[in-house]
Amino acid sequence: MKFSFSLIKKLAPGKYTKSELVEKFNLHLFETVDLGGDALEIVVSPNRFSDAASHLGIAMETAAIFGTKLSDPNSGELKFNSKSPGVFRVNIQDKKLSRRYLAGYVSEVKIASSPIWLKEILETCGLRSINNVVDIMNYVMLKTGQPMHAFDADKVSGGIVVRKAKKGEKIDTIDNQTFSLDKEMLVIADAKKNLAIAGIKGGKNSEIDSNTKRILVESANFDSASIYDTSKKLGLRTDASVRFSHNLSPELAELGIKTALDLLQKFAGGKIHPYIDVYPKKQSKKLLRLDIDKMASLIGKDLKEKEVVNLLSQLGFSAKGGFASGGKKQGKNIEVPALRTDINDSEDLAEEVARLIGYNNLIAKPPAVALGFAAEEELILLKDRIRNFLAGAGFSEVYNYSLISKEDLALGPVKIFGSGDGVLLANPMSRQLAVLRDSLSPGLLKNLKDNLRFFEEVRIFEIGNVFSQSKTGTDEKTLLGIALASKNAVLELKGLLDILLEKLGLVDYFLPDLNYDNKLLKTGESLRIETGDHKVLGYMGSVHGVKGAILELDLGKLLKLVDEEKEYEPLSKFPSVMRDISILADNQIRVGEILAMIQRISLKLVEDVDLIDWYQDEKLGDNKKSLTFRIVFRAEDRTLTDQEVDREMAAINQILINKFDVELR
Amino acid sequence: MLNSANCIAVSLPGMLEDLKKLKTEAQKFLKEVKDSKELENLRVKYLGRKGELNKFFDVLKSLSLEEKRKFAPPLQKLKKELEEILDKKISELSQSLKSSGGLDITMPGKKMSMGHLHPLTIVEKEIREIFKAMNFSVVEGPEVESEYYNFDALNIPKSHPARDMWDTFWLRSNQKQLTIDNKQITSGKRSNVKGQMLLRTHTSPVQIRYMEQHKPPFQIIVPGRVFRFEATDASHEINFYQVEGLMVGKDVNLANFKFVIQEFFQRLFKKNLKIRLRPSYFPFVEPGLEVDVQCIRCEGTGRLDGPVKSASQITGLTQKGLPRGGEAPFRGCNLCKESGWLEVMGAGMVHPRVFESAGYNPKDLQGFAFGLGLERIAMIKYNIPDIRLFYSGDLRFIRQF
Incomplete structure (x- = not known):
C-alpha cells in the first residue's frame, strides 16, 4: 500500500528522515520500501487494515516508534451550516451485513478541480484526480482508512435503503460495467433503484458529475466476509472492497464522515448538515487483563508493568484500574483502542510490546527441556x-x-x-x-x-x-x-x-x-x-x-x-562342488522355469543355481538359445564325493531333457 | 654436496683437479640412484643447462687456445661418460618397472559409477541432522489436505483476505470427503469436519495433526512438499519444499526461538552469521516474525570484494552515474541485493486459537513455530539461480551435487 511520507510527517512531526523511518518500520512495524520521491510502499498486514491502512494509523505508529506526538490540524469540531440533517432517511434492512451507516447531506457544492496539495497526495498514493468531491472521498480513505462514497443527491429518490439484491438484479457501475447480482449481495438503493454495490462500487445512475449541486456522503461499515465473497464472485476488486474485507471497525466510519464533511466545507464550498448515524449494535469496549508475568514468559524477557503500560499508551491503549489476582497482587486492565480489531488476546498485547522493544533486543536463551528421544518416522x-x-x-x-x-x-x-x-x-x-x-x-x-x-x-x-x-x-x-x-x-x-x-x-x-x-x-x-x-x-x-x-x-x-534383524549363520565346514551345464533350449522355454526345476530336483544338495551365460545365434538353428548354468552343490554334514555329484547331475540332465526337450552341449 | 665445483679454480691444473673431483662425485651419485625422480634431479644438476658441466664449458670459452686444447678433451670425455651412465640408468629403472607387472600407473583410474542425491535431499538431510542434534523429532504429513487442516484450524477463516496469502490448488468438488487417514481424523475432536480437499499450501497443517496425537512438551520438524497456484518463474514453482518446526512446552518463549534458530543457521551455513528478527503476520502465530540471516556471500556488507569489472556491476552509483555519497563505486552483492540480509524464514509464537484447534488449553502452553523454504536455502547454499532446475530431472544439474 502506498503512503505519502510528507503527510505522515505532517501528522507525526519529528526530526526523523525518510530512510530512518523505512529502517525503523522494517524492524518495528511492517515491511517498508522507499519508492523514491514522496512515496513509500508499506505492507500493512491483513489484520491491521482497521487501524493502520491509513496515514493517521501509520502516523500513530511513527509517533510511538520515534517518541513524538500525533498532530492532526483538521481534527476540530465541525461547524454545521444547518441544524437539520436534510430530507433523507436511512433504512438498514439487513442489520447483520450492514453494521453502521452514516449519511451526510451537503448542499451548494461547487464541483471543481482539487487543490494542488490534494492532487499530489493522491498521485503519490497511486490514485487519479477526478474532481474535488471525488478526490476528497479518496483522500479521506487514505487519511483515515475509511472507504467513502458520494451520491449526487438529485439523482436519489427518497431515502437510502441498505438491502440484499433481488434475484436477477443488475447494476451499471460508474466505470461502465454491468454486473448481475445474487441474493447474497448487499446493495445501497433508494426507493426506486439500486445506487451502488455496497462497499465495493458506486452505480452509474447516481454518479457525481460537473453539474452536481447537492451530494449525499456515505460512510458505512459492512460485514467483511460478505464484502469479500461478493467481490470474489463478481471478480471486482476495489480499494473499498479490499479494505472492507479486512474487518474495519464500525467506529472508523464516524471519523470518515467528519473528516469528509470538514473538507467538503473547505474545498468544495459545500454547506454541511448534521449527519445521520444508523448504528444498530454499537461496538463494545474491549478490556484485556494485563498479566505481566505471562507476557514476560511468552517473550522471554523481564518486563515491568510501568514500562509495558507506557509502551502501550503510545499506541492509544489505556490502563484501567486494577483487578485482584490470586487475592494479593493488583493488576491492570488494558482498554483496547476501538480501531484495533486485531487485538483479542493477551498474546496480541505481547506482540505490541515485543515489537516496540524490538525483537533484536531480545537475548537468545537456550530452552530448558527434559531430555527426550529424538526420533524420525x-x-x-x-x-x-x-x-x-x-x-x-x-x-x-x-x-x-x-x-x-x-x-x-x-x-x-x-x-x-x-x-x-x-x-x-x-x-x-x-x-x-x-x-x-x-x-x-x-x-x-x-x-x-x-x-x-x-x-x-x-x-x-x-x-x-x-x-x-x-x-x-x-x-x-x-x-x-x-x-x-x-x-x-x-x-x-x-x-x-x-x-x-x-x-x-x-x-x-x-x-x-x-x-x-x-x-x-x-x-x-x-x-x-x-x-x-x-x-x-x-x-x-x-x-x-x-x-x-x-x-x-x-x-x-x-x-x-522390511526386517533389519540379521543373524549370523555358521560358515559351512564342508566344501562345495561346482558344476556347469550347457544346454540348447527352445526359445519359448523360460529360464526362470529351468532354474526353479533344477532347484526342485535336488532340493537338499543344490545350494545355488545361476545363469552364467546365454546367447542366440543363427548357427544354433531357428528359435534356439544356448544357456549355461552354474550349479553349486553342498551337503551340510559331509564332504560330497564326485560320484554323488555325478549322480545328481545325471538326474538333472535327464529331467531337463524330459521336461523341456533340451539338448545337452 | 659438490661445493668445490661451485667455484671453479682459475689455474689450469686447478681446473683439471676440479674436473676430476666432479667426475668421481657424479659417478658415485649416479650409481646409487634408486628412482627416476632422483635420476632426473641428478641429470639437471650435472648435465642441465645451468648444470655443473656447463659451468666448465663457460670457463672454457675464456681460456687461451693453448689451454683449451688441454682442457677441452677431458671435459668432452666426461660429458659423454656421464650421458652414457645416465642412459643406462634410465633403461635400468624402466626395466625394473616392467618386471613389476608392466602396469603403467599413469593410466587413468577405473571409472566408478556413483549416483548423486538430489540437492534438496542433501539440504533436507543436513537440516534434519542439525535439528535432531537439538532433540527435535522428524515427522511428515499428507500432501492432499482438507480445508480444515490447511486453513480453518490454523486460524485462517473462510471468507477472510488472509487466505489470499496462499494461492491454492483445489481438488474437484466431488472429492469433498475426508482424508484417507481416518485414524487421525476421528481422534481429534474438532477435526471430523468435512471440507473441500486441496493441495496443502504449507506444512503447517502437520502442526495440528501432530498436536492432536501427542502431548507436550515436544519439538518436531516437518519436511514436505507443498503447492501454490502461482505462475512459475526463476523463484516460484507450483510445488516446492518446506520445513516446518514446532516446539511446545510450558514456558517455551521467543528468546528460546531466537537461540534455536541462530544455532541452526550458524550450523547450516557453517559461519558465525547474525540473524535479524522483524515483525510479520501469519494468522497462526502471535507475535509473528520474519527471520533474516546475514548474507553468506557478502557477510552482511552488501558488497563483494574484487575490482569492478563492467559497468553493470557498478551499483554504488546515483542515477546520474556518480558515486553515492562520495564513495568509490563498488560491486554490489546480488544475492542479498546489497541489503546484507537474506529473508529465510517465517515464524512466531503459536497462536492461542491454534492450540484450541488441536484441543490444547492455551493458558497452560506456549510454543514457537517456524517454516522455511528448502529450495531457497539450497539456492543460497549452492548459488543456484533458478528454482525450476530442481524439477528439471536434468542429470547435468543433479550430478553436480
Whole structure:
C-alpha cells in the first residue's frame, strides 16, 4: 500500500528522515520500501487494515516508534451550516451485513478541480484526480482508512435503503460495467433503484458529475466476509472492497464522515448538515487483563508493568484500574483502542510490546527441556536407506512435479497402487498440470528421454507421493520409482531389485508375470513384485519408446515387511562342488522355469543355481538359445564325493531333457 | 654436496683437479640412484643447462687456445661418460618397472559409477541432522489436505483476505470427503469436519495433526512438499519444499526461538552469521516474525570484494552515474541485493486459537513455530539461480551435487 511520507510527517512531526523511518518500520512495524520521491510502499498486514491502512494509523505508529506526538490540524469540531440533517432517511434492512451507516447531506457544492496539495497526495498514493468531491472521498480513505462514497443527491429518490439484491438484479457501475447480482449481495438503493454495490462500487445512475449541486456522503461499515465473497464472485476488486474485507471497525466510519464533511466545507464550498448515524449494535469496549508475568514468559524477557503500560499508551491503549489476582497482587486492565480489531488476546498485547522493544533486543536463551528421544518416522528412515543404497549403486535422484496431464494418467499399471481413478484439480494451471500423478512413471520416462540426449546411459530414481481417488477420499501413497536406460536395462534392474530387497531384509518375494493393464511396459518383459503371501508391492519391466526399464515399489507396504534383524549363520565346514551345464533350449522355454526345476530336483544338495551365460545365434538353428548354468552343490554334514555329484547331475540332465526337450552341449 | 665445483679454480691444473673431483662425485651419485625422480634431479644438476658441466664449458670459452686444447678433451670425455651412465640408468629403472607387472600407473583410474542425491535431499538431510542434534523429532504429513487442516484450524477463516496469502490448488468438488487417514481424523475432536480437499499450501497443517496425537512438551520438524497456484518463474514453482518446526512446552518463549534458530543457521551455513528478527503476520502465530540471516556471500556488507569489472556491476552509483555519497563505486552483492540480509524464514509464537484447534488449553502452553523454504536455502547454499532446475530431472544439474 502506498503512503505519502510528507503527510505522515505532517501528522507525526519529528526530526526523523525518510530512510530512518523505512529502517525503523522494517524492524518495528511492517515491511517498508522507499519508492523514491514522496512515496513509500508499506505492507500493512491483513489484520491491521482497521487501524493502520491509513496515514493517521501509520502516523500513530511513527509517533510511538520515534517518541513524538500525533498532530492532526483538521481534527476540530465541525461547524454545521444547518441544524437539520436534510430530507433523507436511512433504512438498514439487513442489520447483520450492514453494521453502521452514516449519511451526510451537503448542499451548494461547487464541483471543481482539487487543490494542488490534494492532487499530489493522491498521485503519490497511486490514485487519479477526478474532481474535488471525488478526490476528497479518496483522500479521506487514505487519511483515515475509511472507504467513502458520494451520491449526487438529485439523482436519489427518497431515502437510502441498505438491502440484499433481488434475484436477477443488475447494476451499471460508474466505470461502465454491468454486473448481475445474487441474493447474497448487499446493495445501497433508494426507493426506486439500486445506487451502488455496497462497499465495493458506486452505480452509474447516481454518479457525481460537473453539474452536481447537492451530494449525499456515505460512510458505512459492512460485514467483511460478505464484502469479500461478493467481490470474489463478481471478480471486482476495489480499494473499498479490499479494505472492507479486512474487518474495519464500525467506529472508523464516524471519523470518515467528519473528516469528509470538514473538507467538503473547505474545498468544495459545500454547506454541511448534521449527519445521520444508523448504528444498530454499537461496538463494545474491549478490556484485556494485563498479566505481566505471562507476557514476560511468552517473550522471554523481564518486563515491568510501568514500562509495558507506557509502551502501550503510545499506541492509544489505556490502563484501567486494577483487578485482584490470586487475592494479593493488583493488576491492570488494558482498554483496547476501538480501531484495533486485531487485538483479542493477551498474546496480541505481547506482540505490541515485543515489537516496540524490538525483537533484536531480545537475548537468545537456550530452552530448558527434559531430555527426550529424538526420533524420525520409520518411513523417513526407510527413504533414507533406499536413497543411500541407490546412490551407491550408481543411480541419481530426480524430483518431478506432482501434477501431470490427463493423458499421462494410467500410464503405468496404477491399479497396483490404488483404485486407478485419477484425482483432478478444480482449478488447474494448465493442461500439462491438471491431475495429481498416479504413478512416478510419466516423470521418469520423460527424464530418461531428456537425459539420453546428453548421456549414453541413464540411471535415475525418485521417491514421491502418488494419488488416486477411492470411495472414502483421496488415497495417497509413497512410491519408489527407478528407471534406467542401458543395454541390458531390464535385467540390470532386476538384479538391482534383488539386492535392494535383500539389503532391506525382504527375502520372501517372487516375480510373476505382470498381468496388469498399462501402456508403459512391454508385455512379456514385465513382472509383478509380489510377496510370498501375495501382496503386490510393485512392478518392473521394459518400457516402450526408450531402450530402458522402469520399476515402482509401494514403500508403505514395503515398510511393513522390511526386517533389519540379521543373524549370523555358521560358515559351512564342508566344501562345495561346482558344476556347469550347457544346454540348447527352445526359445519359448523360460529360464526362470529351468532354474526353479533344477532347484526342485535336488532340493537338499543344490545350494545355488545361476545363469552364467546365454546367447542366440543363427548357427544354433531357428528359435534356439544356448544357456549355461552354474550349479553349486553342498551337503551340510559331509564332504560330497564326485560320484554323488555325478549322480545328481545325471538326474538333472535327464529331467531337463524330459521336461523341456533340451539338448545337452 | 659438490661445493668445490661451485667455484671453479682459475689455474689450469686447478681446473683439471676440479674436473676430476666432479667426475668421481657424479659417478658415485649416479650409481646409487634408486628412482627416476632422483635420476632426473641428478641429470639437471650435472648435465642441465645451468648444470655443473656447463659451468666448465663457460670457463672454457675464456681460456687461451693453448689451454683449451688441454682442457677441452677431458671435459668432452666426461660429458659423454656421464650421458652414457645416465642412459643406462634410465633403461635400468624402466626395466625394473616392467618386471613389476608392466602396469603403467599413469593410466587413468577405473571409472566408478556413483549416483548423486538430489540437492534438496542433501539440504533436507543436513537440516534434519542439525535439528535432531537439538532433540527435535522428524515427522511428515499428507500432501492432499482438507480445508480444515490447511486453513480453518490454523486460524485462517473462510471468507477472510488472509487466505489470499496462499494461492491454492483445489481438488474437484466431488472429492469433498475426508482424508484417507481416518485414524487421525476421528481422534481429534474438532477435526471430523468435512471440507473441500486441496493441495496443502504449507506444512503447517502437520502442526495440528501432530498436536492432536501427542502431548507436550515436544519439538518436531516437518519436511514436505507443498503447492501454490502461482505462475512459475526463476523463484516460484507450483510445488516446492518446506520445513516446518514446532516446539511446545510450558514456558517455551521467543528468546528460546531466537537461540534455536541462530544455532541452526550458524550450523547450516557453517559461519558465525547474525540473524535479524522483524515483525510479520501469519494468522497462526502471535507475535509473528520474519527471520533474516546475514548474507553468506557478502557477510552482511552488501558488497563483494574484487575490482569492478563492467559497468553493470557498478551499483554504488546515483542515477546520474556518480558515486553515492562520495564513495568509490563498488560491486554490489546480488544475492542479498546489497541489503546484507537474506529473508529465510517465517515464524512466531503459536497462536492461542491454534492450540484450541488441536484441543490444547492455551493458558497452560506456549510454543514457537517456524517454516522455511528448502529450495531457497539450497539456492543460497549452492548459488543456484533458478528454482525450476530442481524439477528439471536434468542429470547435468543433479550430478553436480
